[in-house]
Structures are given as C-alpha cells and as structure tokens.
Amino acid sequence: MKTDKALQNTFIPIVFLVLSLFSVNLFSQNPLVMDQFTADPTVRVFDGKLYMYPSHDVPCKDGQGFIGFCMPDYHVFSSENLTEWEDHGVILSHNTVPWVEPASFRMWAPDCVFKNGKYYYYFPANSVEKINGKGRRIGVAVSDKPYGPFAPEANFIEGIWGIDPNVFTDKDGKSYIYWAEERVIYGALLKENMVELASVPVPMKINGIGRRKFIEGPFMFERKGIYYMTFPYIPETTEQIVYATSDNPLGPFKYQNVIMKEWENKCYTNHQSIVAYKNQWYLFYHHNELSPDFDKNRSIKADSLFFDKNGLIKEIIPSKRGIGVSNAEKTIQIDRYSRVSKKGVSTEFNNSNQTFDGWNVSFNETNSWLQYNKVEFSNNKTKTLNLKVKSPKGGSFEVRLNAIDGPLVAIVNLEDVDGWKTTSIKTKKIKSGIYNLFIVSKSKEPFAIDWLQFEQ
Ligand code: FUB
Numbered sequence: 001m002k003t004d005k006a007l008q009n010t011f012i013p014i015v016f017l018v019l020s021l022f023s024v025n026l027f028s029q030n031p032l033v034m035d036q037f038t039a040d041p042t043v044r045v046f047d048g049k050l051y052m053y054p055s056h057d058v059p060c061k062d063g064q065g066f067i068g069f070c071m072p073d074y075h076v077f078s079s080e081n082l083t084e085w086e087d088h089g090v091i092l093s094h095n096t097v098p099w100v101e102p103a104s105f106r107m108w109a110p111d112c113v114f115k116n117g118k119y120y121y122y123f124p125a126n127s128v129e130k131i132n133g134k135g136r137r138i139g140v141a142v143s144d145k146p147y148g149p150f151a152p153e154a155n156f157i158e159g160i161w162g163i164d165p166n167v168f169t170d171k172d173g174k175s176y177i178y179w180a181e182e183r184v185i186y187g188a189l190l191k192e193n194m195v196e197l198a199s200v201p202v203p204m205k206i207n208g209i210g211r212r213k214f215i216e217g218p219f220m221f222e223r224k225g226i227y228y229m230t231f232p233y234i235p236e237t238t239e240q241i242v243y244a245t246s247d248n249p250l251g252p253f254k255y256q257n258v259i260m261k262e263w264e265n266k267c268y269t270n271h272q273s274i275v276a277y278k279n280q281w282y283l284f285y286h287h288n289e290l291s292p293d294f295d296k297n298r299s300i301k302a303d304s305l306f307f308d309k310n311g312l313i314k315e316i317i318p319s320k321r322g323i324g325v326s327n328a329e330k331t332i333q334i335d336r337y338s339r340v341s342k343k344g345v346s347t348e349f350n351n352s353n354q355t356f357d358g359w360n361v362s363f364n365e366t367n368s369w370l371q372y373n374k375v376e377f378s379n380n381k382t383k384t385l386n387l388k389v390k391s392p393k394g395g396s397f398e399v400r401l402n403a404i405d406g407p408l409v410a411i412v413n414l415e416d417v418d419g420w421k422t423t424s425i426k427t428k429k430i431k432s433g434i435y436n437l438f439i440v441s442k443s444k445e446p447f448a449i450d451w452l453q454f455e456q
Contacts, residue, residue, distance in 0.1 A: 029336030030322035031289055031299035032085055033077065034356050039298035040109030040271040041284040042166070042219070046119070046146045050277055052077040052085065052284065053112045053121070057297045058105075065105040068296035072105050074123065076112075076147050082277070082302075082324030088147040094125060097139060097152040101126040106136075109164045109217060109271055112146065113194075115175060119143045120194045121150050122165035122177070138165045138179055140195045159197045162186065164271075167194075168220040168249060176249050178204070178229075180216035185231060187218075187250050204229065206244045208255035211235065217271045220249065226311050229253050232270050238262040239270045241285060243313055259305075260285060260316050267295040274305060281305040282323055283316055290355045325374045325434055328382065328454040334439060335359035335450075337370045344368025344441065350450065360390070363397065363439070364446035369404050370439045381456040382430045385410050388422050388450035395447035400438040401430070414447055427454065 032038075037057035044051050053076055060070035073093035077085040095102045104126035112121045120140055127137040138160045141150035162181030167190065169175040175190040177197070185206070189199040204218070206229070214234035221228050227246045232239035241260040244253035260270065260283065267288040274283055283305045291297035302323045306314045320336040335347045335358065344365030350357040361370060385399065391414035399409040410427045439449070 029083075029326075029333055030301040030303075030318075030320050031287070032302060032322065033087075033300055034290075034358060035087075036075070036356075037291065037297040038075070038300045039071075039269070039286045040164075040217070041286065041300045041302075042109070042111045042273040043275045043282070043284045043302075044112055044114075044146070045275060045277055046114055048080075049146075050079045050082065050275070051112065051146045052079070052300070053110050054286075054300055055107060055109050059297060060105070064103075068294070069108070070105045070296075071107045072103075074107055074110055074121075078147060082282075083326060091121070091143075091148040091150050092123065092141055092152060097125065097141070099125075099127050099129070099137070099139060099155050101128050101135070111166050113167045113169060113175070114146070115169060115194055116192070117144075118194075119146050119150070120167065122167055124163040124165060124179070125156075127156055134161060136161060136163055136181070138162065138177075142195075153195055157195065157197065159188070159201060160186075164217045166218050166220060168222070170222065170249055174249075176220070178218040178220055180218060180231075183212075183215050185215060185218045185229070202250065204250070205252040206255055207252060209233070209242075209244070210255075214239070219273045221274050222249075223276075223307070224311060227253075228274070228313070230259065230272055230274060232272065234262075238266055238268050241270050241272045241283075245311075256312060258315055259283065259313050260318060263287060265292065267298070269295070269298070281307070285318070287318065321373055325376045326372075328375050328377045328430075329456075331451040331453045332372060332375060332437070333358060333451050334370060334372045334437070335361040336372075337361065338373040338436070339371040341365075341368045341370075345370055358450075360388075360448045360450040362446055362448040363395070363441035364444070366441060366444050368441045372437045372439075374434055375437050376434045377430045377432050377454065379456065380429065380432055382427055382454045384424055384455040385412070385427045386422065386424045386453045386455055387412070388420055389414060389447060390417075390420050390450075391445070391447040392416060392418055393445040393447075395441070395443040395445040397442055397447070398438075398440045399427070399452075400440060401435040402438070403436075404438055404440055406438060411442075420450065424455075430454075 038054040040055040106126045110123040127135040137156035139156045141152040143150040162179040185204040186201040188201040191198040230243040240262040246253040286298040288295045321338040400406045
C-alpha cells in the first residue's frame with residue numbers, strides 16, 4: 001500500500017466546526033427521516049420532484065392507539081436529489097377530518113395521486129360511524145399542490161371497508177383503487193371525480209401465492225405492459241414484500257417472487273412503494289431500526305430496485321447506505337456504510353435514549369475497513385477533512401478512493417483523547433467526481449467515527 005508522509009496530520013480539536021455544522025442535514029442515508037418515526041411510504045414523482053407520503057408513528061400513551069400503533073396525522077416530504085428530504089409539515093390529522101373519530105390514532109398507510117389538475121390524497125382511518133362495530137374506512141382529501149393544503153371530503157368513499165388505499169391510473173386514463181380488508185386485497189374502478197367508486201369492489205385473484213397468514217398494503221405499478229401488484233404478505237411470522245403480475249390492472253395475477261425478505265429482528269410489518277426517478281427504479285419501505293425494542297415505531301428506508309431482462313424484479317437486500325449521491329461537503333454518516341470487513345467494525349447508537357441522534361462506527365482491528373459508496377466531489381478544491389472521532393488510546397486510519405488500496409486521500413493519526421472531538425486534517429487534492437470512500441484502520445487501538453465532511 002502507498003503511504004504519503006506529507007499527509008500525516010495530528011489530532012487538532014476545533015470547536016468552531018461544531019457551530020458551522022449546525023445546519024447538518026440528517027435526512028439522507030437510511031433511514032431517510034431522522035427526527036420522527038415514519039412508516040408505510042408511498043412515493044410519487046410530481047413535476048420532476050419526489051414526494052413521499054408516509055404514515056406517522058408516535059409513541060403511545062395509555063389508552064391510545066391500537067395494538068401498539070399510534071398514528072395521529074400525516075406529514076409530506078419532498079426531495080429533488082434523494083438525499084435531502086424537506087418536511088412540509090402536517091397535512092391532515094385525526095382531529096381535522098369530519099368523518100374521522102377524533103383522537104383515534106389510526107391514520108394508517110396513505111397514497112396520493114395527480115389527476116385532472118388536482119392532487120388526491122387517500123387515507124384509511126376510524127370513522128365516527130360504526131356498523132356492527134366496524135369502522136375502518138378510506139377517505140380522500142384534495143389539493144392544488146402536492147404538499148397541500150389538503151381539503152378532506154365530508155365523507156369517506158362509500159362501498160369501501162378497509163385499510164392501505166393505493167390508486168393507479170392506467171395509460172388509457174382509467175383510475176383504479178386497491179385496498180386491503182380481512183386478509184384480502186380488493187380493487188375497483190374509480191369515477192372520473194376520483195372520490196367515488198365506478199364499479200363494485202372485487203377481490204384480487206392472485207394465483208400461486210400458497211399458504212398465507214396475512215396480506216395487506218397493495219401497491220400497483222405498470223412497466224412495459226406488465227401490471228405489478230406488490231404487497232406485504234406473512235407466510236409464518238413477519239411480513240415479506242412480494243409481487244404478482246398480470247396483463248390487466250384488475251388481474252388475475254400470477255405470484256412471482258419475494259422483493260424483500262422478512263426482517264430478521266422481527267419487525268412485524270413492512271410496507272412498500274416502487275417508483276422510477278431519473279432513470280432508476282427505487283423501493284421505499286420501512287423498518288424499526290430507530291426503535292429496535294418496539295416494532296410499532298418505524299422508519300422509512302429506500303434502496304435501488306432492478307428488473308431482469310424478462311421484467312422480473314430482483315430481490316433487494318436492505319442496506320444502510322440507501323439511495324442517492326452524498327455531497328462530500330455535507331456530513332457523511334459513514335455508519336450508514338455500503339460494506340465493511342468481516343471483522344473489526346461495529347456500529348452503535350450515539351445515544352440509546354435518543355436514537356434520532358443516529359449511530360457511530362468503531363474500528364478495533366488493523367486493516368479492518370469500511371466502504372461508503374457514491375460521494376460526490378463537485379470541484380477540484382477539497383483541502384480539508386473534518387470529522388467527529390473518539391480515540392481514547394489514539395489510533396490511525398487512511399481514507400482512500402474506490403478500493404482498499406485505491407488513491408490515498410488522507411492519513412489520520414489520532415491523539416489519545418477521552419470523549420468525542422471534532423477535528424480537521426489536510427487532504428490530498430481530489431479531482432471532481434463521484435467516488436466510493438474507503439476508511440482503512442491502521443492500528444489495533446480502537447477508535448470510533450461519528451461522521452466525516454470534506455471542505456475546500
Ligand atoms: O401502519 C399501520 C399498518 O401497518 C399499515 O396500514 C399496514 O400496511 C402496516 O404497515
């Protein structure tokens with residue numbers, strides 16, 4: 001491996017850096033939202049921009065919610081670059097929709113579509129009116145803008161009982177609504193007004209799915225004449241995301257395969273949407289990564305999705321790194337890495353009582369390494385690497401590009417310092433471009449890194 005004496009720097013704590021990083025954007029790698037719990041993401045592209053319509057988990061207080069879900073309202077988020085998500089705030093709440101039971105905390109998985117110049121937001125909730133004790137209904141709210149304000153219709157959609165609405169408009173302009181009720185996915189045609197059914201709901205026939213304990217969360221999309229019905233489905237213990245295909249939006253469908261396997265740490269639910277943006281397909285889904293002891297406080301994640309030459313979806317292994325290109329001059333949370341060496345690297349929460357503070361990554365073996373993909377250097381002026389580190393016994397590491405022994409960017413020699421410190425070192429010149437970053441430990445003394453950031 002190459003070394004470069006001129007690059008060797010010692011540890012210089014600098015306080016002012018902390019101040020200049022106060023506008024740190026935590027909304028980038030997985031999970032995508034780091035200041036609240038979000039679940040059930042439906043992501044749409046409107047006017048060349050991504051809009052994410054999730055549901056919103058909050059920790060329950062006594063007597064609230066339903067089997068651990070406490071979901072009072074909906075936010076909407078948007079992004080142009082897949083890494084920075086703007087929160088447009090609350091667009092609907094269980095206390096502001098005329099037909100919804102106030103303080104019922106059951107605003108579950110929503111969807112939003114554009115038609116005839118308006119944005120139609122579909123959401124399930126508990127209705128005030130109950131029939132034989134049943135009251136799960138689906139309503140619509142309408143807006144001129146994808147981020148609201150949304151005006152809810154006075155009543156829910158007649159003819160629908162259930163949860164998890166999804167609306168799909170075909171190339172011929174016909175719009176269909178799908179939802180789940182009692183372990184069955186239903187579908188129906190919508191009227192042109194988008195707020196009433198134009199046909200009687202029918203159960204979606206999915207051939208070849210086999211034994212199942214549960215099914216919900218339909219999300220339909222079309223690609224090259226194939227209609228893809230995607231849904232979470234529980235064969236035994238927790239939900240896996242799967243799909244079936246048809247040549248007709250109302251089926252019958254043929255079961256195809258798993259898109260994402262069930263969670264290893266037993267998060268009971270998962271919930272998906274699939275969207276193409278700037279020539280790449282993405283899967284948005286959720287997990288309980290920020291609330292590992294409780295699976296009803298979930299967080300949205302996303303990963304790239306690929307088709308094979310026959311139009312079949314390739315299985316996705318959930319990643320920490322997620323999607324998009326990270327700007328080298330913004331904080332890079334390397335604990336959301338793409339790959340690490342088999343031994344010598346581990347992550348932990350910065351503060352296990354406040355998991356929204358994120359994670360840090362520890363290195364405790366010489367030559368243990370971490371790979372963080374897709375970092376963009378947009379000018380040829382990078383001179384400095386800022387980082388937050390903890391190194392009680394010193395230690396050292398190298399920063400390289402594209403491979404463990406790729407071009408050297410910096411050698412960081414750490415001083416013995418108790419607690420977290422922000423430091424700054426000189427780097428080699430880095431030509432503008434998009435690189436995979438490698439951090440390679442050069443000491444057996446353990447040290448931890450919270451984030452990195454490059455500067456001119
Ligand atoms: O978020 C509440 C419910 O959990 C959703 O409606 C389901 O799809 C599942 O994710």
